Amino acid sequence: MPTMQAPRTALREDPTRPAALLMRHVTKTYDGAVTALDRVSLQVQYGSFLAVMGPSGSGKSTLLHCAAGLDSPTSGEVLVGGTEISRLNETKRTLLRRDRIGFVFQSYNLLPSLTVEENIALPLRLSGAAADRGWLDELVARVGLGPFLRRKPGEISGGQRQRAAIARALAARPEVVFADEPTGALDLETAAEVLDLLRGLVDEFGQTTIMVTHDPHAAARAHATAVMADGRIDQYCVQPTAEELARRLTLLRAPRPGPPLDRP
Amino acid sequence: MKTMGRRAGSGARPRLFAFAMARDQIGGLVAVACAVFGGAAMVTACAVIGETGLTSHASPERLAAADILVAARQHHPVPEDLDPPLRERVTIPSELVEVVAAVPGVAAAVGDLTFPASILSLEAPTEGHGWASAALGGSVLDGTAPEGPGQIVLDAAIATDAGLAVGERTEIATAAGTAEYLVTGVVDAPGSGVYFEEATAAALAENPGGEVDLIAVAVEPGASLADVAADIEAAGLPEGLIVATGEARGDVEFFTAAATRGELVAMAGSLSGTVLILVGCVVAGALSVSVANQRRDLALLRALGATPRRVRRLVAAQATAVAAIALVPGIAVGHLLAGAFADALTGVGLLSEALPLARTPLSALLAAALMLPTAQLAARGAAMRISRMPATEAVAESRVEPREPSHLRVRVGLVLFAAALAQSLLPLFTRSEAALVSTATGALMAIVGLALAAPALVRALTGHAARRLSDRTGAPQWLAVSNSRTYALRTAGSVTVLALAVALTLTQLYTQTTVERAAAADLEAGLRADATVTGAAVGGVAPAEIAELADEPGVTAAVPMTSTTVLREYEFAGDRWAESYAAPAFGPGAEQVVDVRVDAGDLADLAGESIAVSTATARVWGVDVGDEVRLVLANGVAVRPSVVATYERGIGFGSVIVSTDLLAAHSGARLFEAVLLSGDAAAATVWASDRPGLDVRAGPAMIAAGPGSSPERWINLLVSVALLGYVLLGVGNSLVASTSRRRGEFAALRLVGATPRQIRSMVRREAVLLSAMAIGAGLAISVPPMSLLGLGFTGRPWPQGPLWPMAAIAAAAAVIAYAATMMPTRRALGEPPAAVLGSGD
Ligand SMILES: Nc1ncnc2c1ncn2[C@@H]1O[C@H](COP(=O)(O)OP(=O)(O)O)[C@@H](O)[C@H]1O
Numbered sequence A: 001m002p003t004m005q006a007p008r009t010a011l012r013e014d015p016t017r018p019a020a021l022l023m024r025h026v027t028k029t030y031d032g033a034v035t036a037l038d039r040v041s042l043q044v045q046y047g048s049f050l051a052v053m054g055p056s057g058s059g060k061s062t063l064l065h066c067a068a069g070l071d072s073p074t075s076g077e078v079l080v081g082g083t084e085i086s087r088l089n090e091t092k093r094t095l096l097r098r099d100r101i102g103f104v105f106q107s108y109n110l111l112p113s114l115t116v117e118e119n120i121a122l123p124l125r126l127s128g129a130a131a132d133r134g135w136l137d138e139l140v141a142r143v144g145l146g147p148f149l150r151r152k153p154g155e156i157s158g159g160q161r162q163r164a165a166i167a168r169a170l171a172a173r174p175e176v177v178f179a180d181e182p183t184g185a186l187d188l189e190t191a192a193e194v195l196d197l198l199r200g201l202v203d204e205f206g207q208t209t210i211m212v213t214h215d216p217h218a219a220a221r222a223h224a225t226a227v228m229a230d231g232r233i234d235q236y237c238v239q240p241t242a243e244e245l246a247r248r249l250t251l252l253r254a255p256r257p258g259p260p261l262d263r264p
Numbered sequence B: 001m002k003t004m005g006r007r008a009g010s011g012a013r014p015r016l017f018a019f020a021m022a023r024d025q026i027g028g029l030v031a032v033a034c035a036v037f038g039g040a041a042m043v044t045a046c047a048v049i050g051e052t053g054l055t056s057h058a059s060p061e062r063l064a065a066a067d068i069l070v071a072a073r074q075h076h077p078v079p080e081d082l083d084p085p086l087r088e089r090v091t092i093p094s095e096l097v098e099v100v101a102a103v104p105g106v107a108a109a110v111g112d113l114t115f116p117a118s119i120l121s122l123e124a125p126t127e128g129h130g131w132a133s134a135a136l137g138g139s140v141l142d143g144t145a146p147e148g149p150g151q152i153v154l155d156a157a158i159a160t161d162a163g164l165a166v167g168e169r170t171e172i173a174t175a176a177g178t179a180e181y182l183v184t185g186v187v188d189a190p191g192s193g194v195y196f197e198e199a200t201a202a203a204l205a206e207n208p209g210g211e212v213d214l215i216a217v218a219v220e221p222g223a224s225l226a227d228v229a230a231d232i233e234a235a236g237l238p239e240g241l242i243v244a245t246g247e248a249r250g251d252v253e254f255f256t257a258a259a260t261r262g263e264l265v266a267m268a269g270s271l272s273g274t275v276l277i278l279v280g281c282v283v284a285g286a287l288s289v290s291v292a293n294q295r296r297d298l299a300l301l302r303a304l305g306a307t308p309r310r311v312r313r314l315v316a317a318q319a320t321a322v323a324a325i326a327l328v329p330g331i332a333v334g335h336l337l338a339g340a341f342a343d344a345l346t347g348v349g350l351l352s353e354a355l356p357l358a359r360t361p362l363s364a365l366l367a368a369a370l371m372l373p374t375a376q377l378a379a380r381g382a383a384m385r386i387s388r389m390p391a392t393e394a395v396a397e398s399r400v401e402p403r404e405p406s407h408l409r410v411r412v413g414l415v416l417f418a419a420a421l422a423q424s425l426l427p428l429f430t431r432s433e434a435a436l437v438s439t440a441t442g443a444l445m446a447i448v449g450l451a452l453a454a455p456a457l458v459r460a461l462t463g464h465a466a467r468r469l470s471d472r473t474g475a476p477q478w479l480a481v482s483n484s485r486t487y488a489l490r491t492a493g494s495v496t497v498l499a500l501a502v503a504l505t506l507t508q509l510y511t512q513t514t515v516e517r518a519a520a521a522d523l524e525a526g527l528r529a530d531a532t533v534t535g536a537a538v539g540g541v542a543p544a545e546i547a548e549l550a551d552e553p554g555v556t557a558a559v560p561m562t563s564t565t566v567l568r569e570y571e572f573a574g575d576r577w578a579e580s581y582a583a584p585a586f587g588p589g590a591e592q593v594v595d596v597r598v599d600a601g602d603l604a605d606l607a608g609e610s611i612a613v614s615t616a617t618a619r620v621w622g623v624d625v626g627d628e629v630r631l632v633l634a635n636g637v638a639v640r641p642s643v644v645a646t647y648e649r650g651i652g653f654g655s656v657i658v659s660t661d662l663l664a665a666h667s668g669a670r671l672f673e674a675v676l677l678s679g680d681a682a683a684a685t686v687w688a689s690d691r692p693g694l695d696v697r698a699g700p701a702m703i704a705a706g707p708g709s710s711p712e713r714w715i716n717l718l719v720s721v722a723l724l725g726y727v728l729l730g731v732g733n734s735l736v737a738s739t740s741r742r743r744g745e746f747a748a749l750r751l752v753g754a755t756p757r758q759i760r761s762m763v764r765r766e767a768v769l770l771s772a773m774a775i776g777a778g779l780a781i782s783v784p785p786m787s788l789l790g791l792g793f794t795g796r797p798w799p800q801g802p803l804w805p806m807a808a809i810a811a812a813a814a815v816i817a818y819a820a821t822m823m824p825t826r827r828a829l830g831e832p833p834a835a836v837l838g839s840g841d
C-alpha cells in the first residue's frame, strides 16, 4: 500500500492519530460491467499533498468521489480521519463532508446569486457553525480576494473564481481538500498562481490536499503522485519531476487492448 | 454535448437535429406541448361555437312543407355596429300574401301566424296557427278542416297526448280567454300545433293591422325553386324582407334560435381575443423556459459556426414539431370542451337546442393555423437574444440576470395602479352598469400595472426580507431570500401570472355575486305584491282574466307583468348606435305592487305610451321625466314613449320599465308571465280554483330583468375559470422547467455541505415566498375594488358573495407553486451530485 507521509512529519508526529485518508481494497463498478476502480488501497497522512494522474478513463475522478464520500464504493473501506464513510447514507455522508471535506472543481461551482464573501462563508452557514471571523479574514487575505468580497461570481475572472472556490473549500477547516482538475479551465499563468496557492496552503496551514490533474507540471508541485491506469494505482512516485511524470504517462498511453473489464 | 458537436459538424438537417436535441430538453418541451395542447383545445372550442353561429341552421319543422318562406329580418339594422337581434316576431303586411301569390310559379302563398293556444287538459302550453299553413304540404287529414270560429284541427301528436279524437270538444286558453272548441280533424303534419280557421286565427293573433308573421309559399310542380324565389324577390317587396329556401327556412321558422347565432359569433369573437392573448403568453413563456434550458447547446452551435438565423430556425422547427404533436389531442379535447360549453350556453338560453353544433374540419384547421405560427413566432422571439450574442459570450454568459427593472416601467405601473383605484371608486357614486364596467376595466388596468411594476416590487419585498435576515437565520431561509431577490425578474414573471389568475377570477366572480346580491336586495325590498298569479301550464295569464281578477272583491290591484327587451337608438360621434336592454313590463297600478324607489315623477303614470327609467340610466341617456325617448320594441316597431318616472332600484328592476300598454298597442296577442296582486290573497285563490292552468302563490314572485340576471356574466365566469386552469397549467409548467434547470445549483450546494433536507427546505421557502407574493398581489388588486363595489351596491364594504372561492383560488395558486417546484427538486436530489456536476451542467 503506497503510504503518503508528509515531509514535515515533526509537526504532526502522533502515532495514535489515524491517517487523514485511508482506502482499503476499494472497488467501484458501474452497472456491474465497467470497473472504474479495481481494489485500490491508499493512505494519505495529515499535512501531505498528493497528486493523482493517469490517462482519461483510468478512474481518477471515481477515486476522488469515493474518497470524498460523494459516491459509495461497491466494496472496500474508506476512512476519513479514522471514520468509516463508505457505508453511510446520503444525509450522514453530507454531514460528514460538511465538517471534514472541502472540494475544488474545475468548473468552480460558485452560487451565482451570492457574493464572493457569502459563497466563502456558505459551508459554515449550512452547518450552522459560528463563523470564525479571524480564520475567514486570514483565508480571504491569503487567497487575495479582499477587494472582491462584495462582487457576484459573474463579475470576477476565472482565476479569482477558483480562488474563491478554494477559500470556500477551506472555510470549515476540513481534514482533506479534494481538487478535481482545479486548473483545467485556466490559462497557464493563472493556473500557476492557483497551484502556488494550493501548495502554499499545504505548507502554511498543513492542509491535507488531494488533487487530480492532467498536467505533469501541476503534479510536480505536490509531495507525491499516484499514477492510475485501468482503475488501479499503477505507479507511485515521491517528489517526481515534471519530466519524469511526463515520460511515465507517455508510456502508459501506449496502445493497449480495450478498457479494463471485470477481473476476479 | 460531445455527440451534438459531431452531429452539427456532419451538417445534419436542422429538423433531425431538432429532434435529437429535443430528447435532452424534455422538461422545457413538455411545457411547450402542454401550452399548445391547452391552447389548441380552447381555440378549437371557440371555433366550433363561432362556426355554429356562422353556419349552423335549425331545420324547418312545421313549415318544412313550404318551399319558400318570406319573412322580415329579425335584426334591427345599425349602420356602424353588429345588428342587434329582435327577440319577438317582426310581422309583415298581409297584403304581401297577394303579391307573392301572384308571382308566376307560386302554387299557393299562405300568411302564417303563431299565437298562444293551450289545451287546458294537456297541462303544457302549445301554439295556435292558421289551418292553411298545415294544408300547404297536402298532409293527410283525418276529419274535416275547421270551418268556423269554434272549430279546430289538432296535429296527431297533440291529439294523442291530450286524448282527443275527432268530434270531441275541449277547452282552449288563448289571449282572448278560455273557450270551448270542437275538434273537426286530426292532421298528420310535421311540427306541432292547434290549427284554427283563418279568420279565427287572425283574430286570436291580434296582430296590429292584421299583419302576418311570415308567408309560406308552395311552388308549382315543375317550376324551378331558385327562379321562383328570385321572382318573389323581384316582385316589389318592401325593404328588409328575406326570401328563404332550403335550410335557411329553419332560421325563419325558429327565428329565436337564429337570433342567438349572431350572439354566438360575437361571443366566440370576443372570447377568442382573450384566449389568443393568453395562449400566446403561455406558449411564449413555455418557449422562453425551453430555450433557456438549451442555452448552452445553442451557444455551442453558434461556436461551431451556425448562423443566428440557423439557430432561430432550429428552435422554431423544434417548437413547431412539438406543437404539431400536441395539436392532435388538443383539437380532440377542444371538441369535447365545445360540447360542454354549448351545454352551458343552452342552459342559460344563449344557444337554442334547435341549433346543431357545427363540427367540421374547419375548426381543427383554424386551431392549427393559429397555433403553429404562434409557436413559430414565440420560438423565434425567445431565441432572438441568444442567437444574436457573440458565440463566446453566449457560452460564458452568467446565469444571473444583469438587467435592473427600468424606472420608467415601474412608474407607468404605479400610474396604472392609481388609475385603477380611481376607476374602482365609481360604484360609490352610481349604482349602475357603468360602475360595473368601470370596476372591470379598473381591474384590468391594475393587472397590467402589476405586470410592469412586479420586478421592482419583488425586489423591494425580498430586499426588505433580506434586511431582516441575520447571521443566525437558518441557511435555507437565507438562501431562499437571496435567490428570490437575485432572480427578481424570473420570480416576478411567475408572481405576475399567478396574481393575474387570482385577481381576474376573483374580480369576475365577485362582480357577479355582488350584482346578484344587490339585485336580490332591490327585489326583496321592492316587490310588494300580496299574491302572484301565474299560468305555467297554459303559457301565462290572459289579459281578459286579469280584468276579471281586478273586479274580484278583496283584490285592490291586479297588475300584469312580463319581460321583454327594448333597443335604444342614439347618435354618437355622428353615427347611429343601438343598445339593448332587458326590461320588465308592468300594467297600470304598478305603484301598488312594486316599490322601485321613485326618484322623480310617479310610477302611477305608467300607462299608455310610457316607460320608467332608472336614475343612473336616465343620467346616461340624458333624459328627464316628461321627455320622449326613441325606442325599438322587441318586434322591431319604433316607438316614442315618454318617461313618467325615474327610480333607484335599477340593479334589481333593470334600467327600463315598460308599460304593458305600450306592448299591447304595437304587438300581437301576448300572455303575461305573472299578475301581481295587492289585496286579499285568499280571494285570488278562491277565484283561481275553478280556472285550471292558473296558480296563485302568496307573496311576490321574483322577476329577473336587471343586470344581476344576465346569463352572459355566468358564462364569462365559467370561461374565466377555464382560463384560470390554463394559466395555472402554464405557470406550473414554467416553474417545473426552471426548477429542473437548477440541478447544477443544487449539486453545488450539496458539495459544500447542504443536506437534501436543507435544499428542499430552501426551495419550499422560495415557493412559499413566491406564492405569498402572488396571492398577496392578486388579493391586493382584486379585493379593494370588489369591496368598493360591495359598499356602493349593497352598503357592505367587503366582497359580496361566498368567501371560500378566495381561499380556494389562493390554495390552488399555492399548491401549483409548491408542487411545480418541489417535484423537480426531489427528482434532482435523487441524482448523486457528482454525477450532475460531472455531466457539465
Ligand atoms: N456514472 C458512470 N456510469 C458508468 N460508467 C462510468 C461512470 N462514471 C465513470 N464511468 C467509467 O468509469 C471509468 C473511470 O472514469 P473516471 O473516473 O471518470 O475516469 P477519469 O476521471 O480518470 O477520466 C471510465 O471507463 C468511465 O467510462
Ligand SMILES: [Mg+2]
Binding pocket: A060, A061
Ligand atoms: Mg475525470
